[in-house]
Amino acid sequence: MKKFIVMCAAFAIAGCADEAPEPAATEEMAVEEVAAEPAIAxxxxxxxxxxxxxxxxxYDDGTYTFGDATGTYAERDDGMTCYLGDEEGSEESCWADWVEGEDGTMTSTAEDGQVVTLANSGA
Known part of the structure; x- marks a missing residue:
């Protein structure tokens, strides 16, 4: 019986030594994942x-911001770039690739004929 008690005590001590302490709840809550910002194209x-x-x-991930608006864009094989806003009911708007004029300005024309002037931003 003494051997049995000594063996039980030895197993109990060995079992305690192998157990890793559980992290406190505050340690787990302190770890936060921070989403990386997509690279600007x-x-x-x-x-x-x-x-x-x-x-x-x-952005390189196919998203955009235009003022306060956000959405996704995709470049088509025919030289058009199409934008679709995140707002419910948004319609896709497609624009010709930027064309540099003789005066150094760039323009883009929408499928509906609207023309905008583009300038590189220092941002």
Whole structure:
């Protein structure tokens, strides 16, 4: 019986030594995942036919911001780039690739004929 008690004690001690302490709940809650910002593909100042200028930021992941609006964009094989806003009911808007004029300005024309002037932004 003494051997049995000594063996039980030895197993109990060995079992305690192998157990790793559980992390406290506060340690687990302190770890936060931070989402990485997508890389910026380009930033342009877009001026419409009325002279209003808005900043367009296109990201490498296919998303964009245009002023306060956000959405996704995709480049088509026919030289058009199409934008679709995140807002419910948004319609896709497709624009010709930027064309550099003789005066150094760049323009883009929408499928509906609207023309905008583009300038690289220092942002």
């Amino acid at each position: 380009n930033t342009m100042e877009v001026t419409n036919e009325d002279g209003e200028t808005t900043t367009l930021v296109r």
